[in-house]
Amino acid sequence: GAVVSQHPSWVICKSGTSVKIECRSLDFQATTMFWYRQFPKQSLMLMATSNEGSKATYEQGVEKDKFLINHASLTLSTLTVTSAHPEDSSFYICSARSGGAIDTQYFGPGTRLTVL
Amino acid sequence: GQQLNQSPQSMFIQEGEDVSMNCTSSSIFNTWLWYKQDPGEGPVLLIALYKAGELTSNGRLTAQFGITRKDSFLNISASIPSDVGIYFCAGPHGPNRDDKIIFGKGTRLHILP
Numbered sequence A: 001g002a003v004v005s006q007h008p009s010w011v012i013c014k015s016g017t018s019v020k021i022e023c024r025s026l027d028f029q030a031t032t033m034f035w036y037r038q039f040p041k042q043s044l045m046l047m048a049t050s051n052e053g054s055k056a057t058y059e060q061g062v063e064k065d066k067f068l069i070n071h072a073s074l075t076l077s078t079l080t081v082t083s084a085h086p087e088d089s090s091f092y093i094c095s096a097r098s099g100g101a102i103d104t105q106y107f108g109p110g111t112r113l114t115v116l
Numbered sequence B: 001g002q003q004l005n006q007s008p009q010s011m012f013i014q015e016g017e018d019v020s021m022n023c024t025s026s027s028i029f030n031t032w033l034w035y036k037q038d039p040g041e042g043p044v045l046l047i048a049l050y051k052a053g054e055l056t057s058n059g060r061l062t063a064q065f066g067i068t069r070k071d072s073f074l075n076i077s078a079s080i081p082s083d084v085g086i087y088f089c090a091g092p093h094g095p096n097r098d099d100k101i102i103f104g105k106g107t108r109l110h111i112l113p
Helices: none
Strands: A004-007 A010-013 A019-025 A032-038 A045-051 A067-073 A076-081 A090-097 A105-107 A111-115 B004-007 B010-014 B019-025 B032-037 B044-049 B055-058 B061-065 B071-076 B085-092 B101-103 B107-112
Touching: A004 A090, A010 A019, A019 A032, A019 A090, A019 A111, A032 A067, A032 A076, A045 A067, A076 A090, A105 B044, B004 B085, B010 B019, B019 B085, B019 B107, B032 B061, B032 B071, B044 B055, B044 B061, B044 B071, B071 B085
Parallel strands: A010 A111, B010 B107
Antiparallel strands: A004 A019, A019 A076, A032 A045, A032 A090, A067 A076, A090 A105, A090 A111, B004 B019, B019 B071, B032 B044, B032 B085, B055 B061, B061 B071, B085 B101, B085 B107
């Protein structure tokens, strides 16, 4: 199946710093990527939809100035958590839509963010 | 809005047993997706269903798209230790296949030693 990578796989940072997470589709082009966050023992919650070459669409309750999304190419989307605080600690997962005849989403392996 | 209800929330079974879990919604879905998530990993697509009544297998896994379009089930036959994980049903949040996907809360599968 299609491969999606994320970098870094985990990151620990101090409160107040910004953290950038990359999501890449390795063997296909993705015009649309999605960013989710997942708290322990909970389901995935969609944060935003990232469209190549245009502004991201954020879900209700997600601060767009805090979670900056850039989708600069068909294979790369980035999520920057600005001025991170401990409550931002979570598992962040991206997915990329494959398009084509069988259109579905493939997920990256996730990034564990811990804010001290 | 649309919601997906999964049951059971968790299961404790013996290795070798068959497993059945389901997903229901109060509204119609045009696509049903089943994912598995291992601890510390992203979800992996197991089976995608695109047509009401469709029955699809992937190895020991079988999933069906309910005729009413409001439910789907996933069966695992002869469970093995690597089946442990969280199983999520999911579907597009809208009438089109490329609408954003929403997820159920998951079914946690545990295998007793």
